[in-house]
Structure formats: structure tokens, C-alpha cells
Amino acid sequence: MNNRYFIRYGVLAAIGAAALFLALQLTTQWAWYWCWLLAAGGVAFALYGIDKGTAKAGRARVPELLHHLLALAGGFAGALLGMLVFHHKSNFGKHPLFIPIITVGAVIWGFIIYRLAFQI
Numbered sequence: 437m438n439n440r441y442f443i444r445y446g447v448l449a450a451i452g453a454a455a456l457f458l459a460l461q462l463t464t465q466w467a468w469y470w471c472w473l474l475a476a477g478g479v480a481f482a483l484y485g486i487d488k489g490t491a492k493a494g495r496a497r498v499p500e501l502l503h504h505l506l507a508l509a510g511g512f513a514g515a516l517l518g519m520l521v522f523h524h525k526s527n528f529g530k531h532p533l534f535i536p537i538i539t540v541g542a543v544i545w546g547f548i549i550y551r552l553a554f555q556i
Contacts, residue, residue: 441496441497441498441499442499442501442502445483445486445498445499445502446502449479449483449502449506452475452478452479452482453472453475453476453478453479453511454475455475456474456475456478456479457471457472457475457476460474460475467552467553469545469548469549469552469553472510473510473511473513473545475510476506476509476510476511476514477510477511477512477513477514477515477517478514479506479511479514480503480506480507480511480512480513480514480515480518481511481514481515481517481518481521482514482518483498483502483503483506483518484503484514484515484518484519484521484522484524484525485518485521485522485524486498487503487524487525488522488523488524491524500525500531500533503515503525503534504533504534504537507534507537507538507541508537508540508541508544509541510541510545511541512538512539512541512542512545513542515534515538515541516538519534519538
């Protein structure tokens with residue numbers, strides 16, 4: 437893994453997710469976790485598209501670890517949608533961890549939301 441690209445795309449993802457989160461928090465009445473899931477999902481989806489474009493162009497790629505971390509941080513829906521729309525990272529022989537990590541991210545966030553929203 438090239439740390440330079442991990443940091444570059446990681447900072448881009450963090451700034452994008454924070455900006456989207458704040459925009460949603462300030463313009464809606466939604467609970468913070470829905471705003472975060474939409475922001476993280478939107479950034480994950482965008483990074484799949486960016487990574488697909490850089491792969492076709494032969495340029496520096498988004499590290500797989502960043503895709504995994506973003507899926508676990510709440511971007512699981514955007515990651516899954518990015519896989520489907522861009523047909524990217526969908527070769528399960530070469531990328532066996534993507535679907536399990538997306539699933540684990542969904543389960544973790546489902547548990548968090550359940551605890552926050554439905555438990556007193």
C-alpha cells in the first residue's frame with residue numbers, strides 16, 4: 437500500500453464526508469446517524485467511481501484499505517451501490533473481503549441505530 441495515496445484519498449474522503457454531514461445536519465431534522473450514513477455512503481460511492489476511473493486510466497488508485505474502512509465507518513450502502521453501478525471490485529475471486537466487510541458494516545450500524553433509536 438502506498439501511504440501517500442492512502443493519506444491523499446483519506447483526507448479527501450474525510451473532508452467530503454464531514455461537509456456532507458454538516459450540510460445534512462444543518463438543513464434537515466434527521467437524527468445524526470441518518471445524516472452520517474448518507475454522507476459516508478455518498479463519499480464511498482464517489483470513491484468507487486474515482487477508483488474505477490483511475491484504474492482505467494492507469495493512474496494512482498484508491499487503496500483497498502480505505503474502501504474497507506469507509507464501509508465500516510458507515511459507507512456500506514454507498515460501497516455496495518458503487519460496486520453495482522461501476523462494476524468495480526466485484527470480482528470476488530480477486531477481492532474476497534469486500535462483500536463481508538460491507539455486510540459487517542451494515543450489521544454494526546444496524547446495531548448502533550437500534551440501540552440509539554429504540555432503546556431507552
